[in-house]
Amino acid sequence: MAEQLGLLGKDVTMTRKFKVTGRVDGVYQTTRPEDFQTAKVDALEVTFEGIPGDRHGGHTRKSGGREPWYPRGTEMCNERQISILSDEELHQIAARMDIPELKSExxxxxxxxxxIPQLSLVPPRTRLEFEGGVVIRIDGDNVPCRIAGTGIAGNFPGREGLDLLFPKVARRLRGLVGFIEIPGIIRAGETATAHIPEQWVYQPE
Structure with missing residues (x-):
């Protein structure tokens, strides 16, 4: 799948495009824009703005701690409309946190x-195509934060420190974020195909 190309006198390892198919196990959305946690629904309607009424919806968003190169609150393109998780990776995180389960919500x-193996490592520019016609363009992996850790901790009142443990153990297991390229409706049980683009490591020196 990989090949060596000589470009400008330097060998570059290229990985050809390929695809991997998985399954939608569940879809979720918030009921109020101020909510962080989500609830399971039968079908997820998505538009070019993301999920209608969701706190992460919109064509644009305000920059925050993830974008230290901009003043906080700068209006920017919203590439984080949708949060996509892996059932297998949630089980890994739960094991690392020593909790019986970790729910998407x-x-x-x-x-x-x-x-889809190692979902969180799927590269940017991947097209995630759903059986019903929706396409999500992947921006990259989702960095775990304490806010999500607090959501977990609330379900285990007898455990201390889960809010801080989550960011430590969930790195590169916390799933992906992306934006809607083709809108429509996503339902549990659909197939989802990740179209992985041609890849290379950019090392100019």
Whole structure:
């Protein structure tokens, strides 16, 4: 799948495009814009603005701690409309946190997938195409934060420190964020195909 190309006198390892197919195990959304946690629904309607009424919806968003290169509150393109999680990775995180389960709803997930190995490492520019016609363009992995950790901790009142433990153990397991490229409706049980683009490591020196 990988090949060596000589570009400008330097060998570059290229990985050809390919696809991986998984399954939608559940879809979730908030009921109020101020809510972080989500609730399971039968179908998830998405538009070019993301999920109508969701706190992460909109064509644009305000920059925050994830964008230290902009003054906080700068209006910018919203590439984080949708949160996509992996059932297999949630089980890994739960094991690392020594808790019996970790539900998508607790950490604000919108789509739960299974069957796509190492989902959180799927690269930017990937097209996630759903059986019903929706396409989500992946921006990148979702960095775990204390807010999500607090959502988990609320379900285990006898445990201390889960809010801080989550960001430590969930790095590169916390799923993906992306934006809607083709709108429509996503339902549990659909197939979801990740169209992985051609890849390379940019190392100019």
């Amino acid at each position: 607790w950490i604000g997930g919108n789509i739960l997938l299974s069957g």
